[in-house]
Amino acid sequence: MNQKSTSIETVLGELNPPQREAACHGPSPLLIVAGAGTGKTTTLAHRVAWLIHEGTDPSRILLLTFTRRASAEMLRRVEAILRQLEGGRGGTAPGSTRVWGGTFHSIATRLLRRFGRMIELPSEFSILDRGDSEDLMASLRNELGLGETGRRFPKKGTCAAIYSRVVNTQTSLREVIEHAFPWCAEDLDGLGELFAAYVDRKEVQHCLDFDDLLVFWEALLDDPGAGPAVRKLFDCVLVDEYQDTNRLQSRLLKGLCPDGVGLTAVGDDAQSIYSFRAATIRNILDFPEEHPGTTVVPLEQNYRSTQPILEATNRVIAQASQRHTKTLWSDRTTGERPVLVNCTDEDEQSDFVVEEVLARREEGVALKDQAVLFRASHHSLALEVELAQRNVPFHKYGGLRFLETAHIKDLLAFLKLVDNPRDGVAATRMLLLLPGIGPVRAGRMVEALLEAGGQLSAWNDIKPPPPSTEIWPSLMTLLKRLAGDDRAEQNVSAELHQVRQFYTPLLESRYDHAAARLRDLEQLEQLATRYNDRSRFLAEITLDPPSSTQDFAGEPILDDDFLVLSTIHSAKGLEWDSVFVIHAADGNIPSDMATGDDEEIEEERRLLYVAMTRAKNRLFVCYPQRYYFRGRRRSDAHGFSQLSRFLTEDVLECCQRRTARPLESDEADDDSFTADVTAAEIRRRIKDLW
DNA sequence: GTCACAGAAATTTTT
């Protein structure tokens, strides 16, 4: 006993006073306002460990995080602390804490599978990812004839975005359209009709989309039977990244902890960057009113960055209009000031980044400890080409996911259909792969399937169109084998293998670069070897898709070193020794797509703030002065850009300024370079004569 | 009904 309390003291001794106050706070509601790099993860991990140490049953703790990766990291640290407390006397093996950890969506899935029946939801449901929702919207739009009004109807992606916003903000369709999608005002009625059909169809098909997971979780909490049962599961609920939750999510917390007892939220209003997903900064600002008796603990000591970097980032965020004021400070007072890098164009920017990254590596900073951050996924394309040419390994996070590529979705459609034969989205996708089957025929076949209550045998008597007569029986055999009872001992990977054998010839006739795509399929198969439960595999891969190609490769090789390329959104919560923010020009940050109103612009400011605060020791902010308009006839057409409006004089005072062009180049080099440009220019001008 | 091709249009961030 005595020895144990000594060691908890030692463990807590690693924390500064506010961190410690937060970690050891009692059961009343707690809001930790944690600035960038202030040891938020450490504090939260210590809090969980402290709760367990104080006697809370780990399986009665719910830890909600933004990604599953964040959840895994947090639990790993909790376990490490617990092991420390036990003095290595065993007991806390990795993965043994049994804390409920995951994203809102994955926890929703678990709860709904278990309690869904109490609100008349089938426990066997499939999850539609964003692309699936869009596909369903598209086919319903055609069925309803909404595209035939002469004017063009909003695209499927826009429809899905509007729908999701309505659900997540819990406001009326009219309001959402007026505020966020004014150009769709004329389609108000059509959209209403479409959304009604969408809701009905999901019900018939036993499918839930991402938003449904949250909506039905709330329904569970509101239900007189299920609500208390769910609430009874948890003594403590902790939420990370609270600034990026939406109204619906805050209501879920209220439903879980109506009186706020056992509730902890952690976040930083200055880092709220997900309003496009209906996240609202109001959640964190209003938390104390929503949960009376809240203790607010601010964390302001930054352990990540040097003071010179913080000075610049503090000035970026100081211009924000509404925020919970806090000034971050660090006792790492020495260090280089951030560098503003002036590049003539994008190629020079890429050059600069590659050179500088390699120079850092020479100094002993591994590639893995360096990152290049950008606003939009395509901003890194030129850099990717340059890195590939110079054999610099890199991983890219964010942007188009592996799972969203057509061939992967094709392969998974077979499995999804077998898993839930009512899943019309999967069925349609699969059927369209067959020659001679188009949207009309596929629609009829799906209808027949649904009428038969999802019995695949409904297709036994189908007469396929001539081009598919040969392949049809083998498809039916495949589906029956996958759906058969003897599959109990089958690994998901083995199932995928069977599908792949059937699918390969279809893929080869349908897509270019078949070899590369087939490799992807093999990797997916590899990934699936860890799963024996098909439903779980499908749910997990949908809710938490592998975020980079490399994630497929299983265990990372230890000496594998690579540069990180990431969208700013995907960089949330992470940190690197050296950070390069590229394309810091107006139009990119803030994005031209997001300068509609002041709130959007404020969010773009926070985005730049998030990017810059990822850096520990070195920070480079690059901007190309000139952009070429690619693709069109005149290859020399270009425009000049302005430095991002958020990098004001005030901020620049804290920075060094540099040009990307190497200064050491002697005059001869300079001359030859100029001559080169001139020759190219002359050639272009000659071409322009035609 | 399906498919292949052509031309036009749009183009962020993600559970």
Add this chain to the structure above:
DNA sequence: TTTCTGTGAC
């Protein structure tokens, strides 16, 4: 560069 829409052949 991808995605959508329209057209015409089978």
